Amino acid sequence: xxxxxxxxxxxxxxxxxxxxxxPVLDAFALDISMLDMKxxxxxxKDAITAKRWGMVIDTRKFESEEDLxxxxxxxxxxxxxxxxxxxxxxxKWIWEEEFKHAFPNLEHEYVNESxxxxxxxxxxxxxxxxxxxxxxxxxxxxxxxxxIILMDxxxxxxxxxxxxxxxxxxxxxxxxxxxxxxKDINKxxxxxxxGVVEKCNFCAERLAVGQQPACVEASKGALVFGxxxxxxxxxRRLLKxxxxxxxxxxxxTGPSVYYIV
Amino acid sequence: MLELALKGSKRxxxxxxxxxxxxxxxxxxxxxxxxFGLGLTGMSRDVSWGFYIAQFTFLVGVAASAVMLxxxxxxxxYKAFGRITILGEFLAVASVSMCLLFIIADLGQPMRxxxxxxxxxxxxxxxxxxxxxxxxxxxxxxxxxxVLQAEKNSVAPPKWVKPLIYISIPWAVSIHTVTAFLxxxxxxxxxxxxxxxxxxxxASAFAAGPAFLILLCLLVRKLTKFDPGKEQIQTLAKIVTxxxxxxxxxxxxxxxxxxxxxxxxHMDHMTYxxxxxxxxxxxxxxxxxxxALMIFSIILLVNPFTRQKEGILTVACICVFIGTWxxxxxxxxxxxxVPSPLHHITEYVPTKPEIAITLGIYAVGFxxxxxxFKIAITVKEEAEGV
Ligand code: SF4
Ligand code: SF4
Numbered sequence: 091x092x093x094x095x096x097x098x099x100x101x102x103x104x105x106x107x108x109x110x111x112x113p114v115l116d117a118f119a120l121d122i123s124m125l126d127m128k129x130x131x132x133x134x135k136d137a138i139t140a141k142r143w144g145m146v147i148d149t150r151k152f153e154s155e156e157d158l159x160x161x162x163x164x165x166x167x168x169x170x171x172x173x174x175x176x177x178x179x180x181x182k183w184i185w186e187e188e189f190k191h192a193f194p195n196l197e198h199e200y201v202n203e204s205x206x207x208x209x210x211x212x213x214x215x216x217x218x219x220x221x222x223x224x225x226x227x228x229x230x231x232x233x234x235x236x237x238i239i240l241m242d243x244x245x246x247x248x249x250x251x252x253x254x255x256x257x258x259x260x261x262x263x264x265x266x267x268x269x270x271x272x273k274d275i276n277k278x279x280x281x282x283x284x285g286v287v288e289k290c291n292f293c294a295e296r297l298a299v300g301q302q303p304a305c306v307e308a309s310k311g312a313l314v315f316g317x318x319x320x321x322x323x324x325x326r327r328l329l330k331x332x333x334x335x336x337x338x339x340x341x342x343t344g345p346s347v348y349y350i351v
Numbered sequence: 352m353l354e355l356a357l358k359g360s361k362r363x364x365x366x367x368x369x370x371x372x373x374x375x376x377x378x379x380x381x382x383x384x385x386x387f388g389l390g391l392t393g394m395s396r397d398v399s400w401g402f403y404i405a406q407f408t409f410l411v412g413v414a415a416s417a418v419m420l421x422x423x424x425x426x427x428x429y430k431a432f433g434r435i436t437i438l439g440e441f442l443a444v445a446s447v448s449m450c451l452l453f454i455i456a457d458l459g460q461p462m463r464x465x466x467x468x469x470x471x472x473x474x475x476x477x478x479x480x481x482x483x484x485x486x487x488x489x490x491x492x493x494x495x496x497x498v499l500q501a502e503k504n505s506v507a508p509p510k511w512v513k514p515l516i517y518i519s520i521p522w523a524v525s526i527h528t529v530t531a532f533l534x535x536x537x538x539x540x541x542x543x544x545x546x547x548x549x550x551x552x553x554a555s556a557f558a559a560g561p562a563f564l565i566l567l568c569l570l571v572r573k574l575t576k577f578d579p580g581k582e583q584i585q586t587l588a589k590i591v592t593x594x595x596x597x598x599x600x601x602x603x604x605x606x607x608x609x610x611x612x613x614x615x616x617h618m619d620h621m622t623y624x625x626x627x628x629x630x631x632x633x634x635x636x637x638x639x640x641x642x643a644l645m646i647f648s649i650i651l652l653v654n655p656f657t658r659q660k661e662g663i664l665t666v667a668c669i670c671v672f673i674g675t676w677x678x679x680x681x682x683x684x685x686x687x688x689v690p691s692p693l694h695h696i697t698e699y700v701p702t703k704p705e706i707a708i709t710l711g712i713y714a715v716g717f718x719x720x721x722x723x724f725k726i727a728i729t730v731k732e733e734a735e736g737v
Contacts, residue, residue: 178395178697191693195616212693221538227477228466247466248389248459251477253399257539259693263399263459265390284388285459338692341538 136300140317142218142237143292144346145303146328147211151312155209158186161305161313162211165290168304170281172271181262183290184213184305193337205351211313213305214239214260214290215337218344225255231287237318237346238292248285257341261289318346352496352503355729356722362574367721370714377711380704381456389459392705397697398688400457402709405684407453409559409676410716411530412552414446414487416560418523419590425516431586434731435579437502438571439564440495441723443523447488449716456708476532483526490519495723503730527552534687541616542687545608551601552679558594559675561587562668569665571724577731581661588664592652595671599645602678623696624686631696634686637677644674 133139152158165171165184174180186209190197193210216239222231223239230246233239253261267284275281279295282288292315293303306313316325325348328334334348384391394401420439423429455461472478494515501508531549534540565587568579609617622628624638648670650657657663685699701709 176390178393178397179390180396187693191695194692194694224474225476225537227472227475227481228463228470229472230466245463245466245470246460247463249454249457249477250399250459251475251533253396254534254540254688255537257537257692259397259691259695262396264388265394266388283460284390287459338539343538 133298134300137298138300138302139297140236140323141319142317142346143216143297144237144316144318144325144348145292145306146314146325146332146334146348146350148312148314148328148332148350149208149210150350151310152208152211155186157312158209158211160308162186164304164308165293167274168276168279169291170268170272170276170279171288172268173273174266174268174271179265181264181268181288183262183288184211186210187212193335195338195340196335210349211305212258212260212337213347214292215258215343215345215347216290216292218346219342221255221257221343222252222261225251227251234294238294239289240291240294241288243280243282243286243288246286248287250287252287257338257343258345261287263287352500352726352730355726359725363721363725367718370718370721373714374711374718377708377714380707381711383704384456384708385461389457391702393699393701395697395699397691397695398685398699400684400688401699402680402701402705403453403457405680406709406712407450407457408530408552408683409680410446410450410453411484411527412556412675412679413560413563414443414450415523415527415553415556416564417443417491418520419557419561419587420564421516421523422520423586426520429586431580431582435564435568435583437495437499437727437731438567438579438724440491440498441727442560442564442567442720443491444488444495444723445716445720447484447491447526448719449712450484451488452712452715453709456712476529476536480526480529480533483522483529487519487522487526490515490522494519495727499727499730502734505734524553527556539616539692540687541614541618542620544617545605547601547604551598551605554594554597554601555675555679556594558591558598558671559679561590561594562671562675565591565668566665566672567724569661571728575728575732577728577735584661584664585659588652588658588668591668591671592649592658595645595649595652595675598675598678599649619690619694620686623689624682628690629696631689631698633698633700634682638682641674641677641682644670645678648674 162184166173166182169183171181171183189201189205189208189210192212216237218237220231220233220239223233226232227249228245228247230242231239231252232242248263250263253263264282264284264286269275269281272281293301293305296303301307303313303315306315314324314328316323318325320326328350329348332350334350336345336348339345380391392401392403417436417439420432420436424432424436455464458464467478467481494512497512498508528549531552534543535545535548537543565584568584568587572578606621609621612618619628623632624634626632627635648667651663651667651670652658658667689698690696
């Protein structure tokens with residue numbers, strides 16, 4: 091909080107209240123309201139399935155920041171991602187980074203101009219051997235059969251071990267109640283309570299009803315989603331015919347998001 | 352024996368009242384944090400652990416250092432420490448209590464803390480940390496209490512306590528090792544990704560813990576009729592000396608590896624802490640203060656003439672304690688998050704409510720410590736018939 095100093099003056103008042111239980115009860119109430127909107131990502135009869143989902147991002151198709159906006163907005167809108175002014179409390183599932191931040195170990199002083207100035211789309215890599223899953227003490231972060239790394243917002247205790255473990259900065263924490271910062275709430279997807287972690291879910295809830303991920307749909311073909319273990323799939327065809335890179339492969343996490351540069 | 356904590360001088364109750372006041376402010380701020388969220392703290396998306404986890408890490412060390420009394424006494428039959436092992440054990444109890452409170456204070460959803468037990472996840476180091484910390488707490492409560500009770504009744508402690516004491520020795524090492532594993536097993540966090548982290552944690556623990564114990568012993572001698580003993584204090588001082596030397600040595604090993612290999616992922620954090628990175632460096636003055644204090648304390652401690660003077664020893668112990676506290680309680684955690692894995696620099700500075708909650712938890716620890724020490728020392732005074 092930027093205005094923490096002013097708020098500090100409130101301490102005197104609050105400590106006078108001593109062990110007032112109101113905030114605690116408040117916190118419980120929020121939890122319960124969240125249960126109503128439990129995420130429904132269980133595959134239905136129209137579901138599209140895969141052995142291991144992956145994504146190929148053709149960065150050659152983007153020319154400016156503007157080109158990335160529709161995808162970011164589509165995702166953040168349907169997933170009730172709040173817009174927080176305070177940078178420190180920011181929540182993002184998919185966003186843009188400069189090359190040197192997205193690929194810090196590939197950056198060099200003579201990198202070609204298009205790459206240097208081109209914004210890169212980054213999101214959770216749904217790692218094959220995900221450090222966040224390994225670190226989570228409650229299995230609130232877990233790997234589904236099809237390789238998607240999912241989160242149970244109701245089980246998460248907010249220890250943020252997963253955030254320390256993720257080498258890609260893919261995770262955000264609800265430092266405060268996000269609901270006042272969501273413009274139009276999408277009733278079909280849960281909002282989160284304060285105190286839990288969240289991140290991209292590869293649109294598990296859309297795959298369950300046979301839809302492509304929201305960003306892919308909004309990408310006009312620049313993003314391709316498919317089964318990495320099916321040699322006939324579109325993603326495999328792209329990987330076979332293009333040179334691709336992944337983020338921080340040296341760490342052995344096995345990212346499932348590939349970039350054509 | 353509990354009733355012994357209820358009788359005391361005006362000064363004793365005055366001190367307790369002070370602690371309760373600090374706890375009150377801490378509780379108030381915690382209520383505020385509960386209702387607002389952890390946004391009340393200085394933590395951020397990039398620096399997702401801060402002061403709480405750092406204090407937790409530091410105090411695990413203080414707790415583990417009780418082994419520096421237990422081991423010489425029970426394994427090497429160094430009789431002199433028999434007088435004060437109980438002080439070490441009770442210090443451990445107070446420290447672990449604070450550790451657990453710091454973890455709770457750091458949780459976004461503390462009401463769900465039990466999920467760690469309800470959904471046991473052995474691949475998570477946090478799961479093991481919970482086990483070893485709680486185990487260590489109970490071991491020390493049981494052992495401390497039984498041994499003290501026996502001393503009160505002038506009998507030998509029950510036989511079944513012995514195995515527990517032997518178990519508590521490796522257990523003490525385990526709590527700090529597992530705590531280091533929380534950090535050093537994370538890919539992409541170059542600052543912590545070093546096998547020497549656990550040894551370094553232990554070295555700083557065996558410096559800070561006994562240093563604090565020396566200060567406590569000197570205080571006890573001043574305030575009560577029980578004298579922990581000159582020899583005991585001097586032996587502790589030697590332990591502090593080795594501890595702080597090892598700690599600085601390990602730090603230098605780290606510095607060599609990092610700056611000779613020049614691998615940016617490892618080097619950038621050190622650069623940030625000790626020189627500042629791209630114009631950011633809130634911790635730089637602190638880190639150099641820490642180095643200065645540790646080196647100054649080494650000069651005072653290595654020289655037997657200065658070490659044996661209790662006045663100078665006090666200064667040295669304060670330097671060790673503050674030096675290692677800055678190193679671990681300030682730099683160690685946020686240093687690992689700056690720069691972020693994407694090489695952004697978001698600095699971390701704790702907020703006032705965050706500091707108030709921290710002080711509140713420290714006050715709880717001091718309260719536990721005061722009550723336990725009061726009981727132990729009253730028993731000892733009576734046993735010595737003073
Ligand atoms: S990118 Fe990060 S959050 Fe996503 S699966 Fe990999 S480690 Fe986990
Ligand atoms: S913050 Fe939640 S998801 Fe992340 S490690 Fe902790 S319990 Fe698991």
